[in-house]
Amino acid sequence: MLHQYNYDNKSEQSRSYGMRDQLWLEARARIYDTLQLKSCCNNTAITAACMSLLRRCKRNHARSSFLQNAIFSNKIIMFSKSYCPYCLRAKWIFSELNEKPYVVKLDLRDDGGKIQYVLLDLIGRSTVPQVFVNCKNIGGSDDLKAAVDDGTLQRFLAAS
Numbered sequence: 001m002l003h004q005y006n007y008d009n010k011s012e013q014s015r016s017y018g019m020r021d022q023l024w025l026e027a028r029a030r031i032y033d034t035l036q037l038k039s040c041c042n043n044t045a046i047t048a049a050c051m052s053l054l055r056r057c058k059r060n061h062a063r064s065s066f067l068q069n070a071i072f073s074n075k076i077i078m079f080s081k082s083y084c085p086y087c088l089r090a091k092w093i094f095s096e097l098n099e100k101p102y103v104v105k106l107d108l109r110d111d112g113g114k115i116q117y118v119l120l121d122l123i124g125r126s127t128v129p130q131v132f133v134n135c136k137n138i139g140g141s142d143d144l145k146a147a148v149d150d151g152t153l154q155r156f157l158a159a160s
Contacts, residue, residue, distance in 0.1 A: 064118045066111070071132050075157075076101035079119060080129045082108060086141035087129040093144055099157065101131070134159055 070077055076094065078101045080087035094101050106112035106128065120126035123137050131138040133156040138147050147153035 064122070067115055067118050067122070070102065070104060071135055074102040074132075075134060077104065077132045078102070078129050079104045079106055079115065081106055084128050090129045090131060090141045090144050093141075093148060097148070097153075097157075133157060 076099055078087070078090060078094075080090070080103055082105050091101070091103070104115070106116055109115065116126050116128075119130055123130065125140070127140055129140055129144075131140070131144050133153065136156060138144050138153065138156075144153065147156075
């Protein structure tokens with residue numbers, strides 16, 4: 001059952017918050033706006049996935065703002081490393097489907113280790129690649145291949 005998420009911006013902002021809490025409120029407001037847009041499509045699976053991810057992001061809100069924005073702003077996002085053969089396999093799978101994911105190469109970023117730590121907290125895995133489609137974590141290269149083979153990935157892509 002999907003629960004409605006009510007956000008009263010005025011009452012939240014009228015209270016006095018520290019800088020850390022203010023960052024969380026701003027991130028939550030951006031995510032809520034994204035959820036409103038996605039829920040206009042009446043796609044409860046996408047909205048439920050986004051809400052689940054939002055609840056898990058709450059614990060690391062200061063470090064995960066990039067991660068949240070990247071996942072919610074892109075239809076397909078892949079967290080990878082430039083030297084990883086499994087990441088290359090996942091990119092090849094998307095190229096075969098004529099889809100172009102937004103790729104975050106963790107080894108080329110200064111904060112790549114922190115992003116990988118937040119991924120561990122969010123989804124319970126720190127391995128690469130990690131693929132998200134419409135806010136839903138597909139998993140790694142083997143999971144992506146399995147999702148293609150059974151049609152799950154095509155359903156997620158068609159839902160957007």
